[in-house]
Amino acid sequence: MRDSAGAAAMPGFPSPRPELVREDASGEAITVVEKPLSTFEICYNSSWLRKALILVVLAVIWELYARYLNNDLLFPTFTATISAFARNVADGVLPARAWASIKVLLIGYALGVFLAALLTALAIASRIGTDFLETMTSMFNPLPAIALLPLALIWFGLGNGSLVFVLVHSVTWAIALNTHSGFCSVSKTLKMVGRNYGLGGARFIWKILIPAAFPSILTGLKIGWAFAWRTLIAAELVFGVSSGSGGLGWFIFENKNMLDIPNVFAGLLTVILIGLVVENLIFQTIERRTIQRWGMQN
Amino acid sequence: MASEGPLLEVAGVTLRYKTPQHLITATYRVDFQVFTGDRFILLGPSGCGKSTLQKAVGGYMTPTEGQIRLKGKVVTRPGPDRMMVFQEFDQLLPWKTVRQNVVFALEASGRLTGKAADDKAMHYIEKVNLGGFADSYPHMLSGGMKQRVAIARGMAMEPDILLMDEPFAALDALTRRKMQDELLMLWEETRFTVLFVTHSIPEAIKIGNRILLLSPHPGRVKAELNSVQDPQEARVLEQRIHNMLFSDEVSEAMEPVHA
Numbered sequence: 224m225r226d227s228a229g230a231a232a233m234p235g236f237p238s239p240r241p242e243l244v245r246e247d248a249s250g251e252a253i254t255v256v257e258k259p260l261s262t263f264e265i266c267y268n269s270s271w272l273r274k275a276l277i278l279v280v281l282a283v284i285w286e287l288y289a290r291y292l293n294n295d296l297l298f299p300t301f302t303a304t305i306s307a308f309a310r311n312v313a314d315g316v317l318p319a320r321a322w323a324s325i326k327v328l329l330i331g332y333a334l335g336v337f338l339a340a341l342l343t344a345l346a347i348a349s350r351i352g353t354d355f356l357e358t359m360t361s362m363f364n365p366l367p368a369i370a371l372l373p374l375a376l377i378w379f380g381l382g383n384g385s386l387v388f389v390l391v392h393s394v395t396w397a398i399a400l401n402t403h404s405g406f407c408s409v410s411k412t413l414k415m416v417g418r419n420y421g422l423g424g425a426r427f428i429w430k431i432l433i434p435a436a437f438p439s440i441l442t443g444l445k446i447g448w449a450f451a452w453r454t455l456i457a458a459e460l461v462f463g464v465s466s467g468s469g470g471l472g473w474f475i476f477e478n479k480n481m482l483d484i485p486n487v488f489a490g491l492l493t494v495i496l497i498g499l500v501v502e503n504l505i506f507q508t509i510e511r512r513t514i515q516r517w518g519m520q521n
Numbered sequence: 522m523a524s525e526g527p528l529l530e531v532a533g534v535t536l537r538y539k540t541p542q543h544l545i546t547a548t549y550r551v552d553f554q555v556f557t558g559d560r561f562i563l564l565g566p567s568g569c570g571k572s573t574l575q576k577a578v579g580g581y582m583t584p585t586e587g588q589i590r591l592k593g594k595v596v597t598r599p600g601p602d603r604m605m606v607f608q609e610f611d612q613l614l615p616w617k618t619v620r621q622n623v624v625f626a627l628e629a630s631g632r633l634t635g636k637a638a639d640d641k642a643m644h645y646i647e648k649v650n651l652g653g654f655a656d657s658y659p660h661m662l663s664g665g666m667k668q669r670v671a672i673a674r675g676m677a678m679e680p681d682i683l684l685m686d687e688p689f690a691a692l693d694a695l696t697r698r699k700m701q702d703e704l705l706m707l708w709e710e711t712r713f714t715v716l717f718v719t720h721s722i723p724e725a726i727k728i729g730n731r732i733l734l735l736s737p738h739p740g741r742v743k744a745e746l747n748s749v750q751d752p753q754e755a756r757v758l759e760q761r762i763h764n765m766l767f768s769d770e771v772s773e774a775m776e777p778v779h780a
Contacts, residue, residue: 415607416612419579420630421629421630513616517658518615
């Protein structure tokens with residue numbers, strides 16, 4: 224039971240009050256209805272400016288600490304790294320090494336995507352295919368690609384073959400797992416709509432399932448890319464020259480042996496830069512044009 | 522205009538499906554016939570298998586007993602001659618605009634292509650008063666607008682029969698009333714045939730011209746009634762249907778006592 228609020232009111236009933244109607248409900252005279260934001264607020268709202276600010280702060284901290292340490296062998300300054308980077312870019316060494324890495328990477332990535340597509344297609348086509356994919360991913364996804372490198376070296380020898388092999392391994396499972404879980408979470412209604420149009424088989428997958436699962440597929444592609452990039456640099460560091468020139472990992476390894484630490488840092492910086500470019504330019508553009516535009520992600 | 526035979530024949534249809542634990546009989550030997558131009562309602566409480574029955578007409582389920590025939594041909598799988606309008610708002614493809622959604626339906630099913638598909642799509646989008654939103658993506662629309670697109674898409678395909686599965690159930694009361702009026706107006710204009718599933722008695726009386734009443738667990742035909750227009754008669758009919766469903770519940774509730 225409720226308590227009575229006032230002495231005059233009946234228990235459990237609010238006391239009667241007069242009605243209230245306002246004739247003049249416009250508030251333009253007394254408060255701001257619309258006003259442009261200040262320049263600082265507009266700047267602060269753009270994410271790339273905020274990120275750029277973070278990068279600048281990090282660079283300053285790096286520079287200050289390195290100067291304080293004053294030991295080029297252990298920790299070169301930011302400026303020394305940048306000048307080493309500029310020198311290596313100018314004489315064409317870094318671009319060539321980066322390209323050597325990227326070439327292998329793209330081959331491995333493309334093969335991995337193809338294999339993942341094949342596995343997921345099998346998985347939606349039949350129940351045994353699903354079981355196969357689930358078993359394979361649970362076995363191989365946790366297995367670090369680099370752990371397969373010794374075996375790959377025996378099977379494929381020193382060269383791009385073994386690199387591509389470990390790359391495919393690192394890419395395939397992540398993409399297949401994400402794509403498959405994306406397909407599984409496509410709403411029943413959408414699937415029924417697709418079949419209502421008379422779509423079936425490959426057309427159904429291409430026109431309904433892939434766009435509907437695109438957020439998961441894109442996540443898989445991103446994770447796959449990161450795995451591949453990491454694996455490649457690590458693999459190059461472990462066994463160095465693959466083709467005639469060698470890639471970025473080899474560049475880092477070589478310069479470490481010669482104790483040219485600013486060059487090592489320049490190599491690492493290149494790895495980071497390529498990662499940033501791919502993430503921010505390529506993947507984010509795809510994201511903006513697709514899933515954000517479609518309202519599948521906010 | 523009226524052809525001699527029924528457009529859709531459901532003859533002695535029993536539908537069963539399996540859950541991990543049980544074999545469920547959704548409907549048991551249901552018979553009914555839908556004629557061209559009908560607004561045929563499947564009405565019943567939840568669990569009477571009305572949605573399952575409609576899915577079977579849509580071709581998503583095969584009857585374990587009996588037959589479903591459309592224009593004399595047995596229904597075996599989904600097809601664009603029976604367009605579905607679902608209850609869920611996510612039935613539009615989110616990666617296509619309103620216009621693309623309708624055009625895609627026409628092109629994917631092979632009905633029309635190119636300019637012809639575009640014109641037909643726009644014609645029906647205008648009909649549901651969404652001309653100004655043709656290039657919007659579904660996530661920018663309200664629930665009622667999404668359902669209107671789904672109806673436009675269904676009608677643009679000009680199917681033999683439009684299958685509507687509680688299309689207004691997820692809408693607020695005001696929007697629902699408006700959509701019901703709009704649907705009737707569209708029907709006045711084009712005289713399509715529709716099989717409409719609902720659990721709301723007033724909606725059934727308002728939308729339908731013929732109402733199939735199903736009893737629950739499993740769904741069996743309880744009655745097949747003609748709807749009425751006059752508000753006074755509608756109230757009487759509503760009470761009558763209500764009593765039919767209500768008496769059913771009472772007798773079921775009393776069964777254990779007698780047993």
